[in-house]
Structure formats: C-alpha cells, structure tokens
Amino acid sequence: MRKYTPKDNVQAKSYYTDRFWVAPFVPKSDVSEDAHFSKLLEVMKESIEVKDAYIQIGQMIIYINPEDNFKVLKLMKEQYDYAMCSEISAVDYLAQDGEFEIFYQMLNLKKAKRVRVLTRIKEGHAIESVVPLYNSANFAEREMYDMFGIVANNHPFMKRILMPDDWEGHPLLKTYPLEGDEAASWYEVDKIFGKEYRDVIGPENRDPASIDRYDTKRFSRVGYEREFDADISSAEKEAPIEYSKARFVNYNKSSKQLDERR
Amino acid sequence: MQQPNKLVPFFENLNFERDDNTMVVNFGPQHPSAHGQLRLVLELDGEMVVKAYPDIGYLHRGIEKMAENMTYNEFLPTTxxxxxxxxxxNNYAYALAVEKLLGIEAPRRAQVIRTMLLELNRIISHLFFLATHALDIGAMSVFLYAFREREFAMDLMEDYCGARLTHSSVRIGGVPLDLPEGWLVQMMAFLDKLEHELDHTYEPLLTENRIWKMRLEGVGVIDAEDALSWGCTGPILRGAGVQYDIRKEEPYELYGELDFDIPVSDRNDSYGRYMLHIEEMRQSSKIIKQLIPMYKKTEPQLMAHAPQYISASKEEIMTQNYALMQHFVLVTQGMRPPKGEVYVPTESPKGELGFYIKSEGEPYAYRLKCRAPSFYHTGILQKVLVGTYLADVVTMISSSNIVFGEVDR
Structure with a gap:
C-alpha cells in the first residue's frame, strides 16, 4: 500500500520521533510580575475582552478577539506610548484549527517594553488594517496578504508585494508545495516567448556547474579545438581523464619524494 | 490584471492617466544605485517626484519558507x-533567538568573541555604506579608501572563520572556534588604522566638503514621527533625534557591561545620518578595544553545555560514547526546542533585526519571521521621495542603506 501523505501540511517532517517524547513548554510567568504590563492589561480589560495574557521571555503576550485589533493598538499607541509597530505577520494553523494566528509586535521606546498582541481569525475572514495608526503596517500587511492570503480591510494598497502580481497561491501556507509543478517550471518561457517555444528552449538546467562535453557553442576545448557549433557527439575521439597516482610521502624523512608524474 | 501583449506593455499596479503632464520613470531594478534589486516607479512632474512606488521582490528566495523546512542548525548558514x-x-540574531527559546546562554569567552565579531561586522557594514553612499553621490575616491580599510577588516574575518562575506561565524550556543593566534594584535592594529583614517581621510574628504554638504543637507528628511510610524530603526531613527539603540536599551550579550555612547542627530537629513555612521564606527572601535582585555580573563569554553540541544566538543564526541550518540541524534534529527514563541530584537548595522520563532516542539520551526530593518526602510521611500527632485532620489536610497537580501528575503 502506498504511504499516506497528508495534504493539509506538506512541509518537512521529522523522520523519527520517540513515542515517549513529550515536548516541554517555554516557561510563562504571570503578568502581575511586571508593573507596566499589569497596568496596561488592567486598562485594556476595561474596554475589550482579553482572552489570555502572560509574560514569556520578557515580553507580554495578549490574546484578543480579531475585531478588537484596531481598538487595542490605538489604546496602546495613544495612552501607553507604544509608538512603533515592529512587525505584523501570521502563523498558519489551518490544519489544526482552521485558523490563522496574527501577531502585532509592539514597542514602547520610552520604557523599552515589548508586547505581542495575538489574535486568531478563521480562514477566509479579513482583519481590519492598522495603517491609520502605524504606517509600517502598510508593507507588513501587504506581505501578510502575499504570504498567507489574509486580506486587511481598508488597506490603501492591498496588492502582492514580494511575489509577482499574477502568482497563484500563498507561499507560506502549510499546504503550499515545496516543489513547483510543470507550469511553474515553464513559467518564464511561457510568459516571455509563449508556449510554442518550450521545445526550442528546453527545460531549465538548475545546475550552475553543469558542463556538456559535446557542447562546442559555449565550451572551449583546449587542445581539441572544433568549429563553432559543430556536432561532435558521435565522432569525437575519446580523451580519457588522467589521474595522478597516489604517492607516498614520508614526512619523517628530511626531503619529500618527487611526484611520480615528473 | 492587465493582459500584456507585445503592443500594450505590462506595468504592474500602474494606471496611466495621460491628462496631466506627469511622466512615469522606472528606476531599476538594474540601476547601479538601486543597491541590488529595487524597482522604483516614479511619477515625475518635470524633475519633481509626485509619486513614488517601491516595487520589491526581485530577490525573493523564500527564506522564511526554507526556515520551516530546515532544522535549526541547518538554517543558520542561510541567514x-x-x-x-x-x-x-544575522547569524547572531538568529542564534540568540534560538538560544532564548532553548533557555541557554553562551559561555563567557564565546560572548566576548561574538561581541567583537558583531562590532567588527558593524565596521565592515558602515564602511560599505560610506563607500557606496559616496560613490552614488559622485565622490569616487572615498569608495577606494573605504574599501581599502574594509578589506583589512574582511581579512580579519577571514582569519577567524575562513569566509569574507557569508561568515556563519556564530553557532547556536556559542562560537565554533577560538580566536587564532595573533588575531587580537592585528585587530588592535586595524582599529588604530581605522581611527586614523576616519580622522585623516574620510572626514577631511567629506564632512566639510562643500559639494557633499550641498548634496546631503536637507535631502531625505525623515522626522521622528514619520520614522516611528513607518517602523524605521537604527541610524534612520537616531538620525531623526530619537535616542534608541537596542544595545543600550535592551542590552544583550556583553553590551550591558561595556562603556559606549549612542550618537544621535536631530538634523533629520542624510547629512546627519552620514555623521552618525562615522561616529558609530568610532564607538564600535571603542567597544572592541574594551573587549580585548576581557578576552584574556575568560575560560576557554566556547559552546554552552546543554547536551539535549547542543553537541559536545569534538574531543568528547571522539572519546565518549554518550556524547557521540547525542551528536548523532542532533545531526540526523535536529534539536527540538520547547513549545513556545520568542521574538528577539538585536541592533544590526541597519537597524532592528529581530527573529520571531514559533516552535511546536518539532525539529523544524513552525514559523520563523525575520523582521528586517531594510524592509521598513524601503517602505518609507514612498513617503520621503514625494516632493524631492529626481537627483536626490539616489541620495535618499543610498542614505537609507537598504540591502535587498533582507528586504526580499
């Protein structure tokens, strides 16, 4: 029977995992340990629903509902000096929960504090853009759309950013294949020359060091010069490669022996 | 999408409204001043830029995707x-993120070596900035002088790790090698030479140069509000008068113990950023000079002791059975960090370089996001370039010091 390969996550997997192995967790600590974070959380809880909050590796992590994202960031920016939104991106949990996890990495420069705001949205749902608050979200949300297909509502320019405009699929999804299909391998040829040129151009050779010994067009043949573009595939004289014989060097002796080839 | 054919060319994301008098110019992606693969679509009214649209992605290699399909140690050379x-x-930022996730710390000697390498690397990067910035503006000779010193610095790097550009000189949990003999003496000689050259070659050539000042002063103005909003960090943020350096504010490695200053400029323009880079090189030199006596006081251990995650030394692997077994498992399967997530910011020469790693307890990262400073510095071009002249566009691009390897990833 053929081995079953799941389609919802086609990424690399560990080939062996001990069946008694249980992954430990990165330690979490309570928000009350930090005065600044606990105050921020308190104020936040007054206006919105905070699902979970804790401190992990020196940064506070807050889980909120996706519809509150703009409100939370606005509060953090205007009342708590979180002047910079360092990063926005997502994590694909479609295979497990049918959801994306979106994170906003926030920075307070005056107190040197960092908070990560996390929210989960269902597949196909959109999230409100935070560009009116932080212009850095302009590129970051475009990248998130490009990589995951998560649309940010009211974004000024919701277009792909890294991949070509007409690219199919979103590369950072776990369902995205690791190798291209046939259409992908002919993409440039089809776009530039047209499908009929596939035969003329031939498949792409990805080996940058590849050498065709019968190619008289691109490779010179020192000592065996031929006419340019002459076909020598059948009538070429064999020129076997010579290897030097292994030689024994006695390093205990004062002088090295000469190479046998001389 | 517009369907392209031979008569109607294909311009991504562009509307041509010919009723006004503007012209659309494609700047790059093969422009020598585009610092790699930047395509900048400029809408010009005369010589004035009325709309700028940075188009990136020409160097996209899917490094974040590769990270999800490589074990943690495999991915390090990719950074x-x-x-x-x-x-x-980059190596360091990644290694530090993984170390924070694992909860381990590099031994003291490794920390000293890493900090030295980081600062040497900052000097290399800033010299490159100085050279290309001057070259873009037209000061050819500075390029030659700066590359001469950069060559010495890269020789030092080569002596340490064998590579000049793709160092991979930091490992998760420490460094692979101790400093070679005589390296610190050469380093000291290089720093003296660098400081001498800064005072006697670069600064006299540029700082008070009339043409240099005319080309830089008041060009590419980014104020503090814009810099914060657009996510600019590093010299651009400090050039806008915001004193924020992660080495100082959120110290990592040995920066908490070292004595150095963070230069700030409130000029907001390219000239201020140029001055910052010069001053940061002096500070880096000062930092390395403090590290040299610290190195001599350390124990020779180079890698952290965490057998679950990090292989033992070669000597132990070759002599002890259990160390060899651990090493075999770590090489063939890869380390498995605990479940959790981490975002670690570091101050790279360009700005805040951070790695976000989400681990699900597997040998492969579930998600790795590289927060690259240049990505956001490219983003602000669409704001800064509007209202400037075409001749100043090149100044702004080179002043922002963007590198496309990390913009496109």
Whole structure:
C-alpha cells in the first residue's frame, strides 16, 4: 500500500520521533510580575475582552478577539506610548484549527517594553488594517496578504508585494508545495516567448556547474579545438581523464619524494 | 490584471492617466544605485517626484519558507544571505533567538568573541555604506579608501572563520572556534588604522566638503514621527533625534557591561545620518578595544553545555560514547526546542533585526519571521521621495542603506 501523505501540511517532517517524547513548554510567568504590563492589561480589560495574557521571555503576550485589533493598538499607541509597530505577520494553523494566528509586535521606546498582541481569525475572514495608526503596517500587511492570503480591510494598497502580481497561491501556507509543478517550471518561457517555444528552449538546467562535453557553442576545448557549433557527439575521439597516482610521502624523512608524474 | 501583449506593455499596479503632464520613470531594478534589486516607479512632474512606488521582490528566495523546512542548525548558514553585507549580525540574531527559546546562554569567552565579531561586522557594514553612499553621490575616491580599510577588516574575518562575506561565524550556543593566534594584535592594529583614517581621510574628504554638504543637507528628511510610524530603526531613527539603540536599551550579550555612547542627530537629513555612521564606527572601535582585555580573563569554553540541544566538543564526541550518540541524534534529527514563541530584537548595522520563532516542539520551526530593518526602510521611500527632485532620489536610497537580501528575503 502506498504511504499516506497528508495534504493539509506538506512541509518537512521529522523522520523519527520517540513515542515517549513529550515536548516541554517555554516557561510563562504571570503578568502581575511586571508593573507596566499589569497596568496596561488592567486598562485594556476595561474596554475589550482579553482572552489570555502572560509574560514569556520578557515580553507580554495578549490574546484578543480579531475585531478588537484596531481598538487595542490605538489604546496602546495613544495612552501607553507604544509608538512603533515592529512587525505584523501570521502563523498558519489551518490544519489544526482552521485558523490563522496574527501577531502585532509592539514597542514602547520610552520604557523599552515589548508586547505581542495575538489574535486568531478563521480562514477566509479579513482583519481590519492598522495603517491609520502605524504606517509600517502598510508593507507588513501587504506581505501578510502575499504570504498567507489574509486580506486587511481598508488597506490603501492591498496588492502582492514580494511575489509577482499574477502568482497563484500563498507561499507560506502549510499546504503550499515545496516543489513547483510543470507550469511553474515553464513559467518564464511561457510568459516571455509563449508556449510554442518550450521545445526550442528546453527545460531549465538548475545546475550552475553543469558542463556538456559535446557542447562546442559555449565550451572551449583546449587542445581539441572544433568549429563553432559543430556536432561532435558521435565522432569525437575519446580523451580519457588522467589521474595522478597516489604517492607516498614520508614526512619523517628530511626531503619529500618527487611526484611520480615528473 | 492587465493582459500584456507585445503592443500594450505590462506595468504592474500602474494606471496611466495621460491628462496631466506627469511622466512615469522606472528606476531599476538594474540601476547601479538601486543597491541590488529595487524597482522604483516614479511619477515625475518635470524633475519633481509626485509619486513614488517601491516595487520589491526581485530577490525573493523564500527564506522564511526554507526556515520551516530546515532544522535549526541547518538554517543558520542561510541567514548569511539576508543582509549579506553584515552576515554575522544575522547569524547572531538568529542564534540568540534560538538560544532564548532553548533557555541557554553562551559561555563567557564565546560572548566576548561574538561581541567583537558583531562590532567588527558593524565596521565592515558602515564602511560599505560610506563607500557606496559616496560613490552614488559622485565622490569616487572615498569608495577606494573605504574599501581599502574594509578589506583589512574582511581579512580579519577571514582569519577567524575562513569566509569574507557569508561568515556563519556564530553557532547556536556559542562560537565554533577560538580566536587564532595573533588575531587580537592585528585587530588592535586595524582599529588604530581605522581611527586614523576616519580622522585623516574620510572626514577631511567629506564632512566639510562643500559639494557633499550641498548634496546631503536637507535631502531625505525623515522626522521622528514619520520614522516611528513607518517602523524605521537604527541610524534612520537616531538620525531623526530619537535616542534608541537596542544595545543600550535592551542590552544583550556583553553590551550591558561595556562603556559606549549612542550618537544621535536631530538634523533629520542624510547629512546627519552620514555623521552618525562615522561616529558609530568610532564607538564600535571603542567597544572592541574594551573587549580585548576581557578576552584574556575568560575560560576557554566556547559552546554552552546543554547536551539535549547542543553537541559536545569534538574531543568528547571522539572519546565518549554518550556524547557521540547525542551528536548523532542532533545531526540526523535536529534539536527540538520547547513549545513556545520568542521574538528577539538585536541592533544590526541597519537597524532592528529581530527573529520571531514559533516552535511546536518539532525539529523544524513552525514559523520563523525575520523582521528586517531594510524592509521598513524601503517602505518609507514612498513617503520621503514625494516632493524631492529626481537627483536626490539616489541620495535618499543610498542614505537609507537598504540591502535587498533582507528586504526580499
């Protein structure tokens, strides 16, 4: 029977995992340990629903509902000096929960504090853009759309950013294949020359060091010069490669022996 | 999408409204001043830029995707290819993120070596900035002088790790090698030479140069509000008068123990950023000079002792059975960090370089996001360039010091 390969996550997997192995967790600590974070959380809880909050590796992590994202960031920016939104991106949990996890990495420069705001949205749902608050979200949300297909509502320019405009699929999804299909391998040829040129151009050779010994067009043949573009595939004289014989060097002796080839 | 054919060319994301008098110019992606693969679509009214649209992605290699399909140690050399001018900074940022996730700390000697390499790397990167910035503006000779010193610095790097650009000189949990003999003496000689050249070659050539000042002063103005809003960090943020350096504010490695200053400029323009880079080189030199006596006081251990995650030394692997078994498992399967997530910011020569790693307890990262400073510095071009002249566009691009390896990833 053929081995079953799941389609919802086609990424690399560990080939062996001990069946008694249980992954430990990165330690979490309570928000009350930090005065600044606990105050921020308190104020936040007054206006919105905070699902979970804790401190992990020196940064506070807050889980909120996706519809509150703009409100939370606005509060953090205007009342708590979180002047910079360092990063926005997502994590694909479609295979497990049918959801994306979106994170906003926030920075307070005056107190040197960092908070990560996390929210989960269902597949196909959109999230409100935070560009009116932080212009850095302009590129970051475009990248998130490009990589995951998560649309940010009211974004000024919701277009792909890294991949070509007409690219199919979103590369950072776990369902995205690791190798291209046939259409992908002919993409440039089809776009530039047209499908009929596939035969003329031939498949792409990805080996940058590849050498065709019968190619008289691109490779010179020192000592065996031929006419340019002459076909020598059948009538070429064999020129076997010579290897030097292994030689024994006695390093205990004062002088090295000469190479046998001389 | 517009369907392209031979008569109607295909311009991505562009509307041609010919009723006004503007002209659309494609700047790059093969422009020598585009610092790699930047395509900038400029809408010009005369010589004035009325709309700028940075189009990126020409160097996209899917490094974040590769990270999800490589074990943690396998991915480390790939980080070299992010900001290829300052590879050690990337290696280090990644290694630090994984170390925080694992909850381990590098031994003291490794920390000293890493900090030295990071600062040497900052000097290499800043010299490159100075050279290309001057070259873009037209000061050819500075390029030659700066590359001469950069060559010495890269020789030092080569003596340490064998590579000049793609260093991979930092490992998760420490460094692979001790400093070679005589390296610190050469380093000291290089720093003296660098400081001498800064005072006697670069600054006299540029700082009070009339043409240099005319080309830089008041060009590419980014104020503090814009810099914060657009996510600019590093010299651009400090050039806007915001004193924020992660080495100082959120110290990592040995920066908490070292004595150095963070230069700030409130000029907001390219000239201020140029001055910052010069001053930061002096500070880096000062930092390395403090590290040299610290090195001599350390124990020779180079890698952290955490057998669950990090292989033992070669000597132990070759002599002890259990160390060899651990090493075999770590090489063939890869380390399995605990479940959790981490975001670690570091101050790379370009700005805040951070790695977000989400681990699900597997040998492969579930998600790795590289927060690259140049990505956001490219984003602000669409704001800064509007209202400037075409001749100043090149100044702004080179002043922002963007490297496309990390913009496109």
């Amino acid at each position: 070299d290819r992010l900001d290829y001018i300052a590879s050690t900074a």
